Structure formats: C-alpha cells, structure tokens
Amino acid sequence: MSVVMSVFQFFIDAGPTVMLPVIITVIGMIFGLKINRAFKSGLTLGIGFAGIKLILDYMTTNVGPAAKAMVERTGVSLDALDVGWGSIAAITWASPIIAILIFSILLVNIILLVLKMTHTLDVDIWNYHHMAIVGVMVYFVTKNIFLGVGASIIMAVITFKLSDWSQPLVEDFFGIPGVSLPTVSALSSLVIAWPLNWLLDKIPFFRNSKFTIKDAQKYLGFFGDSMIMGGVIGIAIGALAGFDIKEVLKLGVSMSAVLVLIPKMTSLFMEGLMPISDAAQKWSQEKFKGRKLFIGLDAAVVVGNPDVITTALIIIPLTIATALVLPGNRVLPFADLAVVPFRVAMVVALTRGNLLKNIVIGLAVTASLLWCGTATAPVLTAIAKEVGINLGASSMLISSFAATAMIQSYLVFLAFTYKPLISIPILLVVFAASWYYFDFYKKVNHEIEEQNQSAN
Template sequence: MDKLLDGVQYVLNLGPTVILPIAIIIIGMIFGTGFKKAFRSGITIGIGFVGINLVINLLVTNLGPAAQQMVERFGLNLTIIDTGWPSAAAASWASPVAAILIPVCLIVNLILIFFKITKTLDIDIWNYWHFIAAGATGYVVTGGNWWFAILCAILYEVAVLIIADKTAPMVERFYGLKGISMPTGSTAAFGAIGIPIGWVVGKIPGLRKLHADPESIQKRFGIFGEPMMMGLILGVAIGLLAGYDVGEILKIGMSMAAVMLLMPRMVKILMEGLIPVSEAAREFMKSRFKGRELYIGLDAALSVGHPAVMSTALLLVPITLFLAVILPGNRVLPFGDLATIPFYIAFIVASRKGNIIQSLITGTIVIAFSLLMATNFADVHTAMMNGADFKMPDGATQVSSLDLGGNFLNWAILKFSEAYQALFGN
C-alpha cells in the first residue's frame, strides 16, 4: 500500500498542468480525434493551465500579504487559522484512504455514466482531492473505518456530479463553454446553497431589475467600467484597507488589473485545446448512443476569468474579513482561501447572470455560512492536518479552511459521519 501511495503521490505531484494534458490525449484518442489532434489539444490545454496558474499565483501573492496586513491593522484575534485549500489538499492526499479512492472514484464515475445517472465524465483527476477529503473526514471521525470512508467519498462524488450536470447548461449559457461541466468539489458545494439563495436575492424589489453586470457597468462608467480598470480600482481599495504606502498600493492595483485582463485570455487558450476533444466526445456519443449527451468535467478555473466573477471575488475579500469579526459564533480567521473565492462564487455569479450586486449579496450570505461551518469543522480539520505532519502556524491552536471545512457538502459528510459514529461507533 505504501508503494502504491508513493506512486500515486509522484504522479499527483506533477500537478494538473501535466496530469490534465495526459488525460486529454488519452480521452481524445478514445473518442477518435487521432493522435496528432489529441496531442495538440493536450499540450494547448496544458499551456492554458500554466497561464491560468501564473495569473492565480499573481492573485495569491498579492492578496495574501494584503489580507495579513488587514488582519494586523485592524487587530483581528481569532483562534482558528484558515490555512487554505493547498494544505487541505495535501492532508487529503496524505490520508491512508487516498490511494484506493482514486481508482474507486474513476470506476464510480464510469458506472454512473453507464447507468445514465450522470452525463459528466470527470477527467479533472487533481480535483479528486475533494472526494478524498470527504473520505478522509469519514475516516477520522469513525476512527479508521475504511468502508465508511469509501462510502463518504462516493456520496460526495455523486452529489458533485449531479450538481455539475444540472449546472452545465448554465455554464454553457453564461461562460460559453459548450459540452463542459465543472465538477470541482468546492464550486459545486458553494453553488448548491448559493444558487437558491441568489434566486431569493434576485426577487428583492429594487434588486430584481438592477443591471449591474460588467457590460452595463462599462456602458455607465466608460473606461472605468472596463475589467482591467475595475481590477485597478479594487486593487487600490484593497491596498488602502491594508494600510500600504503609495508605491505598494499602486503595485497591488496594477497586479489586480493584470489579473482581470490576463485571466480571460488564458482561459481562451485553454478552450482552444478543449474544443476538438469536446466535439469529438459529442460525435462519439451521438454515433454510438443516440440521444445521449456527455459533458467533459473540468476544473472551475475555466470560469474565474469572467470579469463579473473576479470583480465580485475582490469585493468579497474585505467583506469576508469583516464578517469574521462580527459574525456570532465564528472563530475562523480567513486567510489562505481568500484568493480562492472566485472558485466558490462561479456558479453564484452565473446564476445571477453576471449581476455583481446580486452576486455580492449572495456571496456575503454564503461566506457567512461557510465561516460557521469551518468553525464547526476545526477539530476534524486539525486532526487531518496533524495526520499529515502539518506544521501549525505560529499562535494557532486549530486550523480549518473555507474550501474543506466551510464547504457545505463536506460539512454534510461531517454530520453524517458523526451521526454514524454516535449510532454504531465504540
């Protein structure tokens, strides 16, 4: 088992920029694109993800220090530190159940497609860590029950695939991604509660007919409504809240402007590679399974380049920190996952058709729930991190994250696991 886990870890350490192109080449060949076209698609997609990761790193390296400065400036004192999705993913991959769950999740996906329970073929192997995190949650709560851990992972996967199916038409309409679904665990989980909340918000008088999408804003404010200018303005505002000097404020402003301009272009490169494989998949299904549709399941990174998503996410950064202070019952200090907010609100923004005001109100409500869930998840989250020999941040007694601990589906798995343990445990 240790050798198997080491082999799996080696492959996963290559990251999505290597794993995804290999998966695309294999799938392209299966669907009959031919090696040349499949290889070209795989490499193009890999390059697109390299570009997306570079832009996301630009976002992270600027937002992280700014958030830390805000925390110090306003004297926030919360005992549970949000260590972010990278540490949560590392803890999940380090779980004893990780190696067995990768083939299990792949097989379950194929079985669900065969029995027409899902239309999504999830090739985003890297993001299987969300399913594994659910399994690791069950494993920790039940004191090492392997079968229950596998059940938790499968339940989470089924829920994510169903949500991905249901949201695929919306993803096509809003993001223009035909034949693509987004079975990213956190995106699906936040969307599961965010979409119905957004529907209610959209019915509020005064907000119902308010046009606040990027196009309407650009028409109203001219050059200052353009995505890069919005990024500049929001970056400067974050720098001011962090108490930066003029030079640092201008740097973060330019960085956020660059994120807003470059991200859609990186996604466009990625889509250039995806289109041939997506079309081949549709033709394959049409010729062999008449009337059946197949979605290619990919990372929600495809959605974060939309100006409405990035604008809403940047506005939510200071709001999330403010919520952490005033929200009764919260003990989580948001930090590591602040830069991941675009992934959490991707379905919310799409369901609100890019309306930034409605998306912002909905996102605020959802983040409030997420903070409370992350607080409740802290004991198990900390146990998972300790199991992975994670070094505790200075001054922290517990850790959690919005991505794992504040994720509605994983929190539901936590409650299910606790109920199981109370009924059948020792």
C-alpha cells in the same frame, strides 16, 4: 497478505513525499501512461507537496504569533488560520487512504455513466481531492474505512449530479457548450444560491436592479492583485497585533510572499496530474463512444470572466469584514481570498450578472464557509499534524474555504460522523428529493410549457 500490508505500511511510514509519487505512478500506468511519464507525474506531485509544506510552515510561523497577539489586543477570536485550498489538497493527497478514495470516485463516475444516471465525464482528476477530503476527515474521526469511502462516494454522486444540473448555466452564460464543471468549490455555492436566488426574485428591488458590473469596475483594480492583497492583510494584522513598524512591514512582505508562492507550488500539483487527466479522458472516451457526454473540467475555465472577477473583488473585502462580526466565527480569511472567484462564478451565471443579487448570495456563501470552516478546523488541524506538517509552537488552528467548509461537504461529513444511522438516511432522502425535482419534475414542466406554446 502480510507482505502486502508490510509494503503498504512502509510507504505510509516513509511519508507523503514518498507515498505520493508511488500512488500517482500506479494510477498513471493503469490509465495507459508509460512508466517514465507516470513516475515523472508522481515525482512532480511529491515536489509540490514538499513546497507547500515548507510555505505552510513559514506562514504559520509568521502569522501565528501575530494572530495570537491580535486576539489578545482586540478580543476578536479568529484563531483558525485560512491556509488555502492548495494546502488542504496537499494534506488530502498525503492521506494513507487516498488511493482507495480516488479509485472509488472514478468507479462511481463510470458506473453512473454506464447506468445513464449522469452525463458528466469527470476527467479533472486533480479536483477529486475536494470529494476525497470528506472521506479522509470521516475516516480520521471514525477510524472506519467503510464510512470514509462511503462519504467520498456520496460526495461524488452529489457532485456529478450538480454538474449535470448546472451545465446549462455553463453553456448559456459562459458560452462553453458540452462542458460541465464538477469542481466542488464552484458547485458548493449553488446549494445556497438556488433557493436564495428564487427568494430574491420575489423582491422587485433585487429583480429589477440596474446596478451593473461596469458601474463597480471603476472603483477596483490595484487592490485586486493577490500580492497587494497579501501585503495589506499582513500589515493590518501586524498593526492590530501591536507590532512596531519594522515587524509590521516584515509581516506584510511575508504574507505577500505566501500568496505569490502557494499558487506556484500548487501549479506543480496540476502539472503533475495533467498527464493523468489526459490519459483518463482518452480512456473514458474509448469506453463510452456514441454517448452524449459533458466533459467535466476545472472551474478555472470560467473564473476569468469579467463579471466573475469584479464580483469577487467586491466580495473579498466584505468577506474580511464578515469574519470580524459574524457570531461564532473563528476563521481568519487569508490564503483562500485569492480563490473567491471560484466561489462566486456559478452564482454570477445563475443571476445572469445581477450584481446586487451576486453580493447578497456571495455573502451568504461566505458566512457558510466561515461557520462550517470553524466547526471542522480542529479535525483539519489534527490531520495536518498527522501527515507531518509542522504548525509551529503557536496554538493556531488551520482552516480553509475548501474541505468541509463548503456546505454540501460539511453536511456529508456531519451525516457520516454524527449518529450516521440517523443522519445518513436523512441526507439520502433530501438528495433523492432534489434528484427527482431536477431530473424529472423540471423535465415534465418543460414538456408542458413546450406543448402550451405549440397549442398557442
């Protein structure tokens, strides 16, 4: 045991750029990949992490002083910089307990499939980081690995059931049968959208709205490009900070560069994990032949929908405005503005493209992201420093629209860190009630409706 622990400690001390390739190589070989392909996948992830680390250092070095000056000049206290989901994913995969969390999530998926308690086969290994980060943050706060693993397991169960319940939306609205979307960043919006959509349906103004996506599209276009978006935000921050014109323009170009480069580095993560996902899918299909399964894919398969893109382009500037006026918010939206389509995709499907409802629900989701992101920014910043990310000399915190800024992730994090003996049972009761409603009550109602139609 001492030998095993010393080897484990060696890789922890070597840092994430060494540990990541080792972990991914082992996972790939378990799913049947040859060692050369598994190692190449792991090395690609290590390179992606190194790239994101460099960009994150560059971004905080440039934005940190400007944001601090902006706060001093305007009195707007937005001192938690949104560094983007890709940076948060890199921090998650660099955690020393990531291997335990990934295998726990996979095992939970297999157990639920065996027990026929889910139909979702989540082969999107890359997006396991959304579930794992909650465990990482719980472990960091509590120093209790059992609570950390437990938090990720609860996140996994919630995610797979939300995937089951929302699968009809994916099939009916987006026209993709047999697929569910166990991507927490997309599903999280439904936790707010389901009850709010029900409420808005009671108001004729929203229920009968005829304002369409096509009506809005003619006002958008040029400013939807992430490169332009980064430049505009950088120039605005520089101007509010009181910089001279040369420094303002430099900041604008720097922010454009960040929004272009982060997705490119993040794509290395996805490239590295693709062979692992493919191998996991083949392994799972061999083990669960003859079962009705929804293949769990990345929500990227639906965010290109025109209704989704148009809604996102409307929500993005409103998100920035909301951040400036929302009481208690400290998050400065930036890098994750580019992935707002993920946050609104399932909202659009739920409302069937009702644009006014999309905007109202989208802003409610945005407010929750800002508040929850503010609450957990100090923990996220401390973890980033622990895995070796240099945040510069500025006092900026980091946040994101991912991690525990998402509502169900935040609630699970809160339950496992704040009086867990009380909070965890409450969380489980609420989720059990939701499970009963969706899996049993709605099924019974559907059968009753079918019987009444047959009788008529």
